[in-house]
Amino acid sequence: MPVSVFSLMLVVFSLTTGEFVIAGILPEVAGNLSVSIPAAGLLVTAYALGMIIGGPVVTVLTARLPRKPLIIGLIVVSIxxxxxxxxxxNYALLLIARFFAxxxxxxxxxxxxxxxxxxxPPGKEGSTVAKLTLGLNLGIILGTPIGTFVGHTFGWRATFAAVAAVTVLALLLVLLYVRTPTTPSAGSVLGELRVLGNRGVQLAIILTVVGNVGIVTVFSYITPLLTGVSGFSLAAMPVLLLVYGAGAVAGNFLGGWLTDKALMPSLAGLLAVLALAxxxxxxxxxxxxxxxxxxxxxGLLAFAIVPGTQTRVLTAAAGAPTLALAVNASGYQLAAAFAGWLGGAIIAGPGVRAIYLVGAALTVAGLAIALGSLAADRRAAAMNGVPATR
Structure with a gap:
């Protein structure tokens, strides 16, 4: 992995850890600030709302800035x-800080x-995205438990201080090794906004949301599924989550390799296998x-589709991809928020085990979108007289 990509991956790792680690220290936060557990849980919502709102708004406002100063500024805001x-x-200021982050x-x-x-290099877009999104995997399976341990040992405030320290280290690496053009990647704010009107971009973002919502629903309720249905004890859950995480890391690189080979055919195939699984x-x-x-x-299949969905948005948005990718990330957060509600509704209705079937059905819906996009690509390629390899 090039050091420049590793530097950006380390930032992604710290951002992901900062997002998920709050779940492991909720009781400590609630007790220290004298609020209820549900109130402390709103800190997760505040961070997610910041992502959803900030994605399009911050991207539009910074579209004309040179890329490296922008990256540095964004990292500083996270710190x-x-x-x-x-x-x-107090709780109110912590809520504001989480939204801000x-x-x-x-x-x-x-x-x-x-x-x-x-x-x-040309043709290596998918594997490059996979190297970057490895930070997501490591943030969930490594950063979150380490951050939780730090919080339990030294207090919850130490957890956020540790995340800030890792982000400072990442910032130093970015300053030293990341090279970018001195001009912004987008021609104008209007150019970034205009690309969202592209039907291919819209379908790519919808594919990300619909293709992921099923597996995100399953993962959101993985503990009651494995304990209440499969019979595992709560003590076994850390090991089972490591099993899921090991699959996620393997899937991330598999997905990047497949994306480089054949983006939409492999993405459709992965969604089909995920629905079957x-x-x-x-x-x-x-x-x-x-x-x-x-x-x-x-775990493998859930993260194998990530490089493909990101690369699909990137290629569909062509010359102005930044806003489309940011909206795509916000869309994923909306899918996660919907998944939390949906899983609860399923448990209250047919029962927790049915989450698997609903997740499979939603994944089939994502597969239908992928197949439709693939067919459209092939029709367009046939009209232009070129092979449809992507």
Whole structure:
């Protein structure tokens, strides 16, 4: 991995850790600030809302800025947001700090992808995106448990201070190794906005949302699924989450390799296999050995589709990809928010096990969108007399 890409990946790692680690320290935060657990849970919502709102707004406002100063500024905002979280004297200010920290995430992710891909050899866009999104995997399976341990050992404020420290290290690497054009990647704010009217870009963003919402719903409720249906104890969950995470890391690189080979055919194939795997999980969820194996498989497939969906948006948006990628990231957060509500509604209705079937059905809907896009690509290629390889 080039050091420049590693530098950006490390920022993604810190941003992801900052997003998810709050779940591990909620009781400590609630007790220290004298608020309820549900109120402390709103800190997760505040960060997600910052991402959803900040994605399009911050990207539009910064469209004319040179890329490297923009990247540095976004990282500095993240550092300040996490330091503000560590020092917040009360719940209200902590809530504001978490929202502030989330504001820049989608824009940074979009700019980082565009910058990293601009340095990649032709035909290696997917694997480059996979190297960058490895930070997502590591933030979930490594950063979050380490941050939780730090919070339990030294207090919850130390967790946010540690995230800020890692981000400072990443900033130093970015300053030293990331090279970008001195001009912005977008021609104008209007150019960034105009690209959102492109039907191909719209379909690519919709594919990200619909293609991911099923597996995100399953992952959001993975603990009650594996304990209540498959019979595992709560003590086994850290190991099972590591199994899922190992699959996610493998899937991330597999997805990048497949994306480089054939973007839409591989993406459609991965969605089809994911839908099948979720259906099998529903059928075999009562068998612990099968549940462990399928936990690895769905982790692999869930993250194997990430490089493809990101690269699809990148290629569809062509000369002005930053806003499209930021909106795509915000769309993913909306899918995650919807998944939380949907899973609860399923549990209240047909029961927790049905989450697997609903997840499979939603993934099939994503597959339909992918197949429609693939067919449109092939029709356009045939009209232009060129082979449809992507």
């Amino acid at each position: 300040l947001g996490n330091l503000g979280s560590a020092l917040a004297p 989330g504001l820049i995430v989608a824009t940074f992710f979009a700019v980082a992808i565009a910058v990293a891909v601009s340095t990649a 979720l259906g099998l999980f529903w059928l075999l969820s009562g068998f612990p050995v099968a549940a462990v194996a399928l936990t690895f498989v769905i």
